[in-house]
Amino acid sequence: xxxxxxxxxxxxxxxxxxxxxxxxxxxxxxxxxxxxxxxxxxxxxxxxxxxxxxxxxxxxxxxxxxxxxxxxxxxxxxxxxxxxxxxxxxxxxxxxxxxxxxxxxxxxxxxxxxxxxxxxxxxxxxxxxxxxxxxxxxxxxxxxxxxxxxxxxxxxxxxxxxxxxxxxxxxxxxxxxxxxxxxxxxxxxxxxxxxxxxxxxxxxxxxxxxxxxxxxxxxxxxxxxxxxxxxxxx
Amino acid sequence: xxxxxxxxxxxxxxxxxxxxxxxxxxxxxxxxxxxxxxxxxxxxxxxxxxxxxxxxxxxxxxxxxxxxxxxxxxxxxxxxxxxxxxxxxxxxxxxxxxxxxxxxxxxxxxxxxxxxxxxxxxxxxxxxxxxxxxxxxxxxxxxxxxxxxxxxxxxxxxxxxxxxxxxxxxxxxxxxxxxxxxxxxxxxxxxxxxxxxxxxxxxxxxxxxxxxxxxxxxxxxxxxxxxxxxxxxxxxxxxxxxxxxxxxxxxxxxxxxxxxxxxxxxxxxxxxxxxxxxxxxxxxxxxxxxxxxxxxxxxxxxxxxxxxxxxxxxxxxxxxxxxxxxxxxxxxxxxxxxxxxxxxxxxxxxxxxxxxxxxxxxxxxxxxxxxxxxxxxxxxxxxxxxxxxxxxxxxxxxxxxxxxxxxxxxxxxxxxxxxxxxxxxxxxxxxxxxxxxxxxxxxxxxxxxxxxxxxxxxxxxxxxxxxxxxxxxxxxxxxxxxxxxxxxxxxxxxxx
Numbered sequence: 041x042x043x044x045x046x047x048x049x050x051x052x053x054x055x056x057x058x059x060x061x062x063x064x065x066x067x068x069x070x071x072x073x074x075x076x077x078x079x080x081x082x083x084x085x086x087x088x089x090x091x092x093x094x095x096x097x098x099x100x101x102x103x104x105x106x107x108x109x110x111x112x113x114x115x116x117x118x119x120x121x122x123x124x125x126x127x128x129x130x131x132x133x134x135x136x137x138x139x140x141x142x143x144x145x146x147x148x149x150x151x152x153x154x155x156x157x158x159x160x161x162x163x164x165x166x167x168x169x170x171x172x173x174x175x176x177x178x179x180x181x182x183x184x185x186x187x188x189x190x191x192x193x194x195x196x197x198x199x200x201x202x203x204x205x206x207x208x209x210x211x212x213x214x215x216x217x218x219x220x221x222x223x224x225x226x227x228x229x230x231x232x233x234x235x236x237x238x239x240x241x242x243x244x245x246x247x248x249x250x251x252x253x254x255x256x257x258x259x260x261x262x263x264x265x266x267x268x269x270x271x272x273x274x
Numbered sequence: 275x276x277x278x279x280x281x282x283x284x285x286x287x288x289x290x291x292x293x294x295x296x297x298x299x300x301x302x303x304x305x306x307x308x309x310x311x312x313x314x315x316x317x318x319x320x321x322x323x324x325x326x327x328x329x330x331x332x333x334x335x336x337x338x339x340x341x342x343x344x345x346x347x348x349x350x351x352x353x354x355x356x357x358x359x360x361x362x363x364x365x366x367x368x369x370x371x372x373x374x375x376x377x378x379x380x381x382x383x384x385x386x387x388x389x390x391x392x393x394x395x396x397x398x399x400x401x402x403x404x405x406x407x408x409x410x411x412x413x414x415x416x417x418x419x420x421x422x423x424x425x426x427x428x429x430x431x432x433x434x435x436x437x438x439x440x441x442x443x444x445x446x447x448x449x450x451x452x453x454x455x456x457x458x459x460x461x462x463x464x465x466x467x468x469x470x471x472x473x474x475x476x477x478x479x480x481x482x483x484x485x486x487x488x489x490x491x492x493x494x495x496x497x498x499x500x501x502x503x504x505x506x507x508x509x510x511x512x513x514x515x516x517x518x519x520x521x522x523x524x525x526x527x528x529x530x531x532x533x534x535x536x537x538x539x540x541x542x543x544x545x546x547x548x549x550x551x552x553x554x555x556x557x558x559x560x561x562x563x564x565x566x567x568x569x570x571x572x573x574x575x576x577x578x579x580x581x582x583x584x585x586x587x588x589x590x591x592x593x594x595x596x597x598x599x600x601x602x603x604x605x606x607x608x609x610x611x612x613x614x615x616x617x618x619x620x621x622x623x624x625x626x627x628x629x630x631x632x633x634x635x636x637x638x639x640x641x642x643x644x645x646x647x648x649x650x651x652x653x654x655x656x657x658x659x660x661x662x663x664x665x666x667x668x669x670x671x672x673x674x675x676x677x678x679x680x681x682x683x684x685x686x687x688x689x690x691x692x693x694x695x696x697x698x699x700x701x702x703x704x705x706x707x708x709x710x711x712x713x714x715x716x717x718x719x720x721x722x723x724x725x726x727x728x729x730x731x732x733x734x735x736x737x738x739x740x741x742x743x744x745x746x747x748x749x750x751x752x753x754x755x756x757x758x759x760x761x762x763x764x765x766x767x768x769x770x
Binding site for chain 2: 150
């Protein structure tokens with residue numbers, strides 16, 4: 041469902057970060073994207089939903105294609121892609137001035153124009169799914185990191201995405217808080233959600249991922265069964 | 275006593291010392307002038323030619339008929355004259371405070387002034403000259419005929435005294451602006467001293483003299499506590515008038531006419547008539563309920579101008595901030611230029627340009643110009659407040675919003691601006707309070723607001739203390755609740 045061809049990108053004033061990435065992701069797969077820091081994992085993910093522009097190549101999500109530059113030609117494709125692909129950030133980025141419930145309701149109500157009562161019921165059930173029904177009226181600063189990340193996952197799910205992009209979702213968390221987020225992700229994986237998971241957590245990747253892609257120096261270094269591609273941590 | 279009360283008591287003592295009159299001296303005024311060898315006389319160079327002005331050929335030299343008269347008086351007293359620059363509208367209070375020995379700068383003798391200072395015999399007889407647009411038959415040469423018309427004049431002038439309670443008076447601070455506004459139809463007539471009318475009004479081809487409606491006198495003002503100095507200057511002027519020196523001086527600036535002959539034959543009875551009766555020891559008029567009503571009107575005008583200006587500044591400032599943060603490059607640059615232009619030039623100048631400078635192109639009334647001028651100026655400050663507020667919102671908020679499919683405008687409206695507003699609120703409140711006070715500047719374009727009302731009343735009641743305190747109290751009454759509401763709002767937003 042996501043096809044990436046010859047994707048290349050350099051940061052202004054810096055060296056190339058992606059040097060021609062070709063990869064295809066299929067529906068229903070959980071793919072772990074691993075590799076050393078600075079190899080381009082997060083950049084690849086951020087290019088897919090247009091948080092970063094790229095210099096060459098293309099990204100196709102179902103029937104919509106992003107090409108380099110030309111914000112205007114990309115705008116329509118980008119809107120369509122963002123409607124179908126959810127993004128979960130390393131640092132959550134919950135809307136600081138809204139409660140947990142309002143964070144989850146925000147996009148369905150204002151982007152998709154879902155009726156408020158319907159959006160509220162859906163948001164409540166999503167918060168329950170991530171184990172936070174009791175924190176619905178809390179503001180982000182009143183929640184722990186793990187709780188905020190779980191709300192952020194619920195917020196992404198509220199748009200009924202066909203795929204979820206997760207950018208190191210647990211690496212900013214205290215070790216004691218990682219488990220609760222991993223449990224949510226494990227349940228999501230079991231439900232058949234398509235997920236691209238950038239992670240350093242090799243054990244978790246080996247456990248939930250159907251496939252692992254290793255990126256090194258801006259290229260695909262390995263692609264295959266996580267049990268083979270990812271060496272267990274010493 | 276706590277330390278705070280001691281400090282407060284000390285402050286009160288210092289203030290009381292500052293307020294106490296410095297006039298109480300053992301030495302007489304004349305004695306002091308002679309001992310110092312200098313007669314310090316106060317005036318305002320801004321009044322310009324022919325009173326006192328800088329010599330265009332040699333700006334370090336002063337010229338004008340008052341310079342020559344001061345020199346003549348000093349010569350008779352056996353001292354040297356020394357000019358002291360002082361804003362015209364505060365010549366009398368500065369004289370009372372002891373800033374100079376006498377004031378002499380087209381000070382018209384009128385009861386409200388005669389009650390505060392002593393006037394010598396006059397050195398010039400002036401008329402109040404009425405000027406209107408050519409062919410305007412409504413304006414006739416009598417004070418009674420001015421009822422209901424819009425008439426321009428200078429603040430705290432004799433003409434103002436004659437016009438108040440009779441016409442709709444438009445008050446100016448400069449001598450050129452009344453005639454400019456008259457030409458453009460913002461007023462129906464201008465009533466000012468003949469010297470000013472001859473210099474600034476009569477040369478204008480669109481205007482013509484309707485006639486002279488009153489007569490008055492310029493005289494030297496001295497402190498009431500120094501009758502010996504007044505007597506000595508009286509003697510000096512009498513000597514100059516008798517010898518023909520005064521006539522020669524006035525002829526040099528083309529100010530001599532038959533009516534000036536009176537200066538040589540001045541009698542004590544004339545003096546009594548001029549100053550409005552025997553030097554009255556009656557207490558000054560004091561503040562009346564009518565004054566308080568005028569103050570409240572002034573405060574409402576301040577509030578109206580400030581509120582409307584802020585209502586313009588907030589959306590305009592927000593647009594500028596958004597243009598700078600997310601607009602295309604040309605818009606970003608234009609917005610940046612706007613902010614620098616309006617922050618980098620005095621708001622007084624902006625008001626002048628808007629009201630007088632642009633008048634040949636667009637004619638807007640004074641209140642509109644005041645609101646536009648202040649609003650456009652404050653928009654530059656609001657833009658900076660919002661820009662800081664926008665910068666305080668983390669990048670991730672916008673990323674999260676667009677990743678959920680929000681368009682830029684939607685993300686701004688729903689996610690970024692509410693948070694930026696919370697960060698900007700303390701600055702916006704500060705700006706509004708500053709605007710309340712800056713709104714006093716609009717008096718230069720004839721809007722009478724609270725501060726202007728205070729200066730007018732201060733002349734009426736012959737004192738600054740009570741009007742000043744009332745004025746301060748009204749400003750506080752407006753700004754304090756504002757701070758209070760803003761703090762409440764900040765707390766409420768911080769909770770969310």
